[in-house]
Amino acid sequence: MKKAIVALMMVAFAGTAFAADVIEMKKGVKFNHKAHQTSVGDCKKCHEAAPGKIEGFGKDFAHKNCKGCHTDMKKGPTACKDCHK
Numbered sequence: 001m002k003k004a005i006v007a008l009m010m011v012a013f014a015g016t017a018f019a020a021d022v023i024e025m026k027k028g029v030k031f032n033h034k035a036h037q038t039s040v041g042d043c044k045k046c047h048e049a050a051p052g053k054i055e056g057f058g059k060d061f062a063h064k065n066c067k068g069c070h071t072d073m074k075k076g077p078t079a080c081k082d083c084h085k
């Protein structure tokens, strides 16, 4: 039974576009993409168009999108040092 679930999950993940599990960003930010795919679910929360590189990604996008969602959901870091290690 467990094996069947794992196999199903692997099929589901194989169907999504490839992305690194953890993306290293500027100023010591480690973004766990895979964990966010699970906890957030909806790709469109971060990828307006097709999943992939985000046009104009940088400080402004990050502080609005990343911090904004953490504040809204009351989950995830909102202090500078918790994202910038």
Ligand code: HEC
Residues within 6 Å of the ligand: 016, 017, 018, 019, 020, 023, 031, 033, 036, 037, 040, 041, 042, 043, 044, 045, 046, 047, 051, 052, 053, 054, 055, 057
């Ligand atoms: C919490 C935000 C968030 C969610 C949710 C999210 N992504 Fe991403 N994703 C990112 C960020 C940030 C990047 C890096 C963008 C950049 O560097 O331009 C990225 C990059 C990617 C890339 C390019 C990776 C690379 O190495 O070039 C792919 C493909 C991708 N995401 C697919 C997905 C898919 C499919 C989903 C939904 C199952 C998803 N993402 C959900 C934030 C997210």
Ligand code: HEC
Residues within 6 Å of the ligand: 029, 030, 031, 032, 035, 036, 039, 040, 045, 046, 062, 065, 066, 067, 069, 070, 073, 075, 076, 077, 082, 083
């Ligand atoms: C749509 C909502 C949403 C967006 C957008 C989002 N996050 Fe998160 N993030 C979460 C949630 C929810 C958690 C907590 C997950 C948990 O504790 O189960 C979290 C946790 C984290 C954590 C701590 C846990 C870990 O994975 O290391 C870091 C660091 C983090 N987010 C960075 C980012 C960065 C950087 C971005 C933007 C590129 C981002 N997040 C965008 C919802 C979001």
Ligand code: HEC
Residues within 6 Å of the ligand: 024, 025, 026, 027, 029, 057, 058, 059, 062, 063, 066, 067, 070, 077, 078, 079, 080, 081, 082, 083, 084
């Ligand atoms: C939710 C996580 C998060 C929080 C909280 C956060 N940042 Fe950021 N910050 C990021 C991300 C992600 C980037 C973009 C990294 C990239 O472009 O690769 C960024 C970019 C920056 C940059 C630009 C770096 C560069 O070289 O382009 C500065 C400066 C910065 N942040 C300072 C701060 C300060 C000061 C605070 C607190 C007031 C803060 N950040 C809070 C995630 C965060």
